[in-house]
Structures are given as C-alpha cells and as structure tokens.
Amino acid sequence: DQQVKQNSPSLSVQEGRISILNCDYTNSMFDYFLWYKKYPAEGPTFLISISSIKDKNEDGRFTVFLNKSAKHLSLHIVPSQPGDSAVYFCAARSRPSYNTDKLIFGTGTRLQVFP
Amino acid sequence: DSGVTQTPKHLITATGQRVTLRCSPRSGDLSVYWYQQSLDQGLQFLIQYYNGEERAKGNILERFSAQQFPDLHSELNLSSLELGDSALYFCASSLRGTSGDTQYFGPGTRLTVL
Numbered sequence: 001d002q003q004v005k006q007n008s009p010s011l012s013v014q015e016g017r018i019s020i021l022n023c024d025y026t027n028s029m030f031d032y033f034l035w036y037k038k039y040p041a042e043g044p045t046f047l048i049s050i051s052s053i054k055d056k057n058e059d060g061r062f063t064v065f066l067n068k069s070a071k072h073l074s075l076h077i078v079p080s081q082p083g084d085s086a087v088y089f090c091a092a093r094s095r096p097s098y099n100t101d102k103l104i105f106g107t108g109t110r111l112q113v114f115p
Numbered sequence: 116d117s118g119v120t121q122t123p124k125h126l127i128t129a130t131g132q133r134v135t136l137r138c139s140p141r142s143g144d145l146s147v148y149w150y151q152q153s154l155d156q157g158l159q160f161l162i163q164y165y166n167g168e169e170r171a172k173g174n175i176l177e178r179f180s181a182q183q184f185p186d187l188h189s190e191l192n193l194s195s196l197e198l199g200d201s202a203l204y205f206c207a208s209s210l211r212g213t214s215g216d217t218q219y220f221g222p223g224t225r226l227t228v229l
C-alpha cells in the first residue's frame with residue numbers, strides 16, 4: 001500500500017523555466033512533509049519541508065505547496081538550473097508515537113534540467 | 116558530505132549468505148535509521164534506534180536485525196539472503212530522533228545477491 005505517491009517518474013525542463021514536482025498521499029494523519037534530493041552515488045539530502053498547518057513554505061528558489069483537502073503537495077523550483085538535475089523524493093512523517101520520526105517516502109521523480 | 120558514513124559501499128554475495136552493513140552517525144547524533152531502496156521503489160523504513168535502544172520498527176523482515184552500539188554506530192545484519200534482498204541500504208541519523216529532527220543520510224550500501 002503506497003501511502004505516498006509520485007506518479008511522474010521523470011520530468012525534463014529547460015534551464016531558467018519552472019520545474020513542478022508533484023506528490024500525493026493517502027493518510028490524513030500525516031503531519032509533516034519533506035522533499036529530499038538525491039544525486040547518483042549519494043544519499044538523499046534534505047531540501048525543504050512543510051507542516052500540515054501551513055499551505056506554503058519558501059526557501060530561495062524552492063517553494064513547497066500543500067493542499068490538504070486534495071492530499072497533494074508540490075515542489076516548485078524557479079528558475080531551474082542544470083545543477084538541480086537529480087531524483088527528488090517526497091516524504092511524509094508518520095508518528096506512531098511522540099518520540100519517533102519515521103518517514104514514508106515516495107518512489108521519486110527524476111528531474112533533468114537541460115540548457 | 117552529510118557526515119554519515121556507511122561501509123562497505125558495495126557488497127556482492129550469494130543467496131543463503133549473511134552480511135553486515137555498518138553505519139556511523141554524524142557526530143553528536145543519537146538516533147540512527149535504516150532504510151531499504153529496491154529497484155524503482157522509494158525508500159522503505161526498516162528500523163530506528165535511539166541511544167542504543169530500538170525506538171521504531173517498519174517493514175523489517177525477521178531475517179534482518181540491527182543494533183546500535185555504545186559508541187552509537189549501528190549495524191544491520193541480513194541473513195539467509197534472497198535475490199529480492201538486492202537493494203540500496205541507507206542509514207540516516209538525527210540528533211534526537213524525535214519529530215522535527217532532520218534526518219541526514221549516508222551514501223548507502225549497494226547489496227547485490229547472486
């Protein structure tokens with residue numbers, strides 16, 4: 001049962017344009033969402049997050065939008081740069097108890113930014 | 116460089132064998148997590164330790180076990196290996212292992228079972 005879904009396995013965008021990566025989830029009890037970026041031969045790197053009490057969080061070129069009613073979040077990268085080419089994972093936090101922080105990941109979207 | 120180290124980087128073994136993957140967390144981090152990434156899959160949470168004690172369990176098979184030692188490094192033991200265990204295994208660490216902590220990931224160990 002895939003609780004976090006990234007339905008687009010890949011995305012190709014021209015340098016300077018906007019990249020929009022999408023993520024859907026099924027569990028309304030998720031309270032925190034994160035985006036991780038992964039380069040080949042490296043582990044995922046934390047990029048940006050959003051609490052379920054917000055609908056937008058911005059950090060430089062990266063903005064995450066959360067639509068709780070649709071159980072959907074998206075990551076916008078503006079402007080896209082070739083160095084942004086990587087696999088992007090959406091993750092949601094599932095808290096079975098207060099003192100743990102288990103993450104549930106989507107399958108990833110491979111972003112390619114071309115000149 | 117996240118500060119989390121994992122050894123070995125690559126491991127090739129045969130079905131039925133047993134292997135141990137090792138993880139050293141970032142300096143100061145008390146919590147360690149293990150994740151498995153199979154082909155075309157997202158990262159699947161396996162298990163979390165905090166200061167030597169198991170804190171949360173995910174979809175970890177009974178053939179797999181883990182522990183965190185007094186020096187806070189962790190080992191993931193995989194036994195009676197099957198072809199389907201071939202995957203990338205990531206370790207992550209965080210300061211307290213509680214909600215809101217950022218998890219920092221190591222580069223992973225690629226396990227190939229032949």
